[in-house]
Amino acid sequence: MLRLLAYTVLAAVLYYGGTTAVSWRRNVKKAQQSGLPYILVPVFFLHPLWLAGHVFLLPLFSRLPRSWMTWIEYCIPDFGYAHRMDAFERVGADTFLTVAPSGLVMYTCDADVINQVVQRRNDFPKPSPIYRALKIYGGNVVSAEGNVWRQHRKAVSPPFTEKNNHLVWQETIDQSLAMLSSWVGRDGKGDKTIDRVADDTMRLSLHVISRAGFGRKLEWPEDNTDVQVDKDYVDPSKIQNDMAGADEGHSMSYAYAIHCLLDNILFQLLFPRWLLRTVPLKAFRKANEAYSEWGNYMREAVEKKRTDLDVGKEVKESSESMDILAGLVKSQTKADKQAHLEDSEILGNMFVLILAGHETAANSIHFSMLYLALHRQSQLRLQKDVDDIFNGKPPSEWDYDRDLPQLFGSMVGAVLNEELRLVSPVVAIPKSTWGAPDAPLTVDGKTVTVPAETYIGLVVAASHRNPKLWPISPPTYPGGKPVHPRSNLDNDLEEFRPERWIVTEEESRSNKDARQQKKENMAARAGGDLNIDETSDTSERLYKPSKGAYAPFSDGHRSCIGRRFAQVEILVALAIIFQNYSVELAVDSYATDEEVAKMDDNAKADVWQKAAEDVREKMLNNMAAVITLQMRKGTVPIRLVPRGQEKFPPNVDQIWKTNHPEKCTTKGRPDWRPWDGKQMYHGA
Numbered sequence: 001m002l003r004l005l006a007y008t009v010l011a012a013v014l015y016y017g018g019t020t021a022v023s024w025r026r027n028v029k030k031a032q033q034s035g036l037p038y039i040l041v042p043v044f045f046l047h048p049l050w051l052a053g054h055v056f057l058l059p060l061f062s063r064l065p066r067s068w069m070t071w072i073e074y075c076i077p078d079f080g081y082a083h084r085m086d087a088f089e090r091v092g093a094d095t096f097l098t099v100a101p102s103g104l105v106m107y108t109c110d111a112d113v114i115n116q117v118v119q120r121r122n123d124f125p126k127p128s129p130i131y132r133a134l135k136i137y138g139g140n141v142v143s144a145e146g147n148v149w150r151q152h153r154k155a156v157s158p159p160f161t162e163k164n165n166h167l168v169w170q171e172t173i174d175q176s177l178a179m180l181s182s183w184v185g186r187d188g189k190g191d192k193t194i195d196r197v198a199d200d201t202m203r204l205s206l207h208v209i210s211r212a213g214f215g216r217k218l219e220w221p222e223d224n225t226d227v228q229v230d231k232d233y234v235d236p237s238k239i240q241n242d243m244a245g246a247d248e249g250h251s252m253s254y255a256y257a258i259h260c261l262l263d264n265i266l267f268q269l270l271f272p273r274w275l276l277r278t279v280p281l282k283a284f285r286k287a288n289e290a291y292s293e294w295g296n297y298m299r300e301a302v303e304k305k306r307t308d309l310d311v312g313k314e315v316k317e318s319s320e321s322m323d324i325l326a327g328l329v330k331s332q333t334k335a336d337k338q339a340h341l342e343d344s345e346i347l348g349n350m351f352v353l354i355l356a357g358h359e360t361a362a363n364s365i366h367f368s369m370l371y372l373a374l375h376r377q378s379q380l381r382l383q384k385d386v387d388d389i390f391n392g393k394p395p396s397e398w399d400y401d402r403d404l405p406q407l408f409g410s411m412v413g414a415v416l417n418e419e420l421r422l423v424s425p426v427v428a429i430p431k432s433t434w435g436a437p438d439a440p441l442t443v444d445g446k447t448v449t450v451p452a453e454t455y456i457g458l459v460v461a462a463s464h465r466n467p468k469l470w471p472i473s474p475p476t477y478p479g480g481k482p483v484h485p486r487s488n489l490d491n492d493l494e495e496f497r498p499e500r501w502i503v504t505e506e507e508s509r510s511n512k513d514a515r516q517q518k519k520e521n522m523a524a525r526a527g528g529d530l531n532i533d534e535t536s537d538t539s540e541r542l543y544k545p546s547k548g549a550y551a552p553f554s555d556g557h558r559s560c561i562g563r564r565f566a567q568v569e570i571l572v573a574l575a576i577i578f579q580n581y582s583v584e585l586a587v588d589s590y591a592t593d594e595e596v597a598k599m600d601d602n603a604k605a606d607v608w609q610k611a612a613e614d615v616r617e618k619m620l621n622n623m624a625a626v627i628t629l630q631m632r633k634g635t636v637p638i639r640l641v642p643r644g645q646e647k648f649p650p651n652v653d654q655i656w657k658t659n660h661p662e663k664c665t666t667k668g669r670p671d672w673r674p675w676d677g678k679q680m681y682h683g684a
């Protein structure tokens with residue numbers, strides 16, 4: 001009996017080993033025929049077992065000799081943020097394949113390749129099976145492909161109008177003022193340590209999309225300490241888990257339901273509904289409750305909107321008819337049946353809009369604030385531009401049509417662009433040749449073939465830092481050392497330098513001409529009915545990267561629908577925060593307020609540098625993407641102080657570097673780069 005079992009196991013191992021070897025060989029052959037450089041990796045990064053287990057295996061693998069593990073980075077989802085240009089430099093190519101037994105992946109940080117891929121939607125479709133889990137409420141524009149995607153896009157994009165952007169503008173003003181007031185207190189004095197910036201910007205963004213997206217106004221809680229938090233569930237420190245205020249017939253408030261849903265999104269995406277419903281685990285039960293509650297809120301919202309709009313009749317333009325939900329509901333009455341959505345699809349789209357639209361914008365506001373706290377000189381320049389644009393006017397007098405273009409083309413726009421260059425929420429935009437034939441592609445002027453069934457990662461985290469694509473300057477090494485230990489050690493592309501986006505008048509004029517041309521070409525190709533706005537990735541008054549080099553919102557037909565929405569929200573929130581306040585790092589862990597008050601600039605630079613080092617470390621090592629890239633471990637405390645009352649001098653980093661030349665480790669490459677000078681790839 002035992003022998004039979006042993007034979008069975010042996011046979012299974014041999015069978016698995018044999019089939020693995022055969023399919024690996026087959027994939028290697030495809031890679032060889034493709035003309036692309038390739039590296040061999042033992043696992044396909046999307047293999048479900050690897051996805052589930054790699055976090056546990058990585059610490060074990062890190063104990064093995066480095067020379068055995070040269071492949072490991074390329075199998076980690078979103079390696080692009082952790083390894084950036086270094087990952088490509090090691091391979092020695094900006095576009096290459098990884099070849100595993102169960103799949104091929106093409107990674108690229110080449111602008112021309114990115115541009116070809118995003119423009120040829122039919123040749124390089126989205127790998128829609130990986131988005132299957134996003135259909136928890138129904139089909140939607142993010143997870144669909146082909147004609148079904150076209151139908152969703154036709155229905156979902158029309159509500160993203162300038163009128164809707166006005167709503168975003170107004171709601172962001174209201175919510176940002178409320179957030180700011182919760183930070184600086186009713187007396188406006190500020191200077192209190194705030195450790196919940198990530199949470200609060202998330203709340204801000206959720207409130208904006210709830211209002212401008214679904215017509216649901218959410219009030220900022222009067223006092224965050226009073227909220228009735230569910231301490232038994234998820235992270236009790238998260239103030240947004242506020243249970244108070246459930247509507248009639250609901251067990252959760254609207255805000256709590258959506259937070260509960262999003263905070264535990266992995267439960268929703270990984271486990272089937274019946275399991276969440278039946279397994280008697282508290283976390284499962286709550287996840288399921290949040291799913292039902294938010295779904296019910298949304299169903300009610302659809303019904304109410306239908307009644308409000310009195311479907312079928314002309315409605316006058318009011319803010320109720322300008323939100324996105326109004327647009328989705330109206331799509332059901334249009335003559336164009338190709339833009340018609342079922343009720344479940346309206347819900348499906350509302351879910352992905354809230355998902356795609358809230359973390360992304362929130363993170364941008366959060367990280368822009370952190371970068372500006374680290375770079376006070378840039379902050380000063382931003383404040384000067386805010387002063388020039390608004391001339392001291394309070395936000396109640398700001399005007400979308402007059403002020404938005406100014407903000408967009410100012411240092412505020414430059415900060416937004418630079419933040420998205422460095423911390424793109426989508427680290428590698430997924431494309432593929434799944435379900436499509438082999439696709440020709442021009443790489444460095446040579447025609448190669450992307451084999452059918454290849455997953456493609458457009459690694460914007462690397463293309464945004466590729467020295468072949470961007471003007472570079474010498475590094476300044478904030479804190480006296482490179483921002484990343486291996487990537488771009490000899491230039492400034494790892495550094496936050498929004499000034500790189502500011503251009504001369506003449507460059508700005510030529511940007512304008514080029515953009516007009518692009519808009520016309522795009523409109524002609526898109527057939528005009530998908531509302532694909534290619535004109536305003538960055539303001540024409542700012543630096544214009546080459547095509548494909550800068551794509552935080554992706555590009556082409558499947559580019560972000562909410563780009564303008566997000567840009568408006570982020571620009572306004574930053575303008576409100578910085579109009580009257582400066583953001584400084586909180587140094588409480590290193591000195592008390594009294595101690596800081598007695599310090600001279602040199603001593604202040606020493607404590608500031610410790611806090612700054614902590615932030616830089618977190619922004620390098622504590623970041624991970626579940627849906628979007630976020631700081632997953634720890635928080636960064638900051639302080640808002642009225643302008644003019646800053647404690648630290650604007651050139652604080654420079655003072656520290658001048659005082660501590662011995663601590664500045666800025667020269668040369670680390671000698672532990674064993675791969676330097678060796679060609680890692682095969683083929684090509």
Ligand code: HEM
Pocket residue numbers: 126141142153209352353354356357358360361364420424425426429430551552553554557558559560561562563565566
């Ligand atoms: C800083 C903010 C944002 C960034 C960087 C961003 C980035 C992106 C990227 C890279 C994609 C393409 C993803 C892919 O192909 O897999 C995308 C798609 C999308 N985004 Fe955004 N996004 C942002 C904000 C928003 C907002 C505010 C909304 C809605 C309110 C939104 C809605 C969407 C939708 C619906 C799609 C799918 C479009 C399609 O497949 O046709 N995004 N976004």
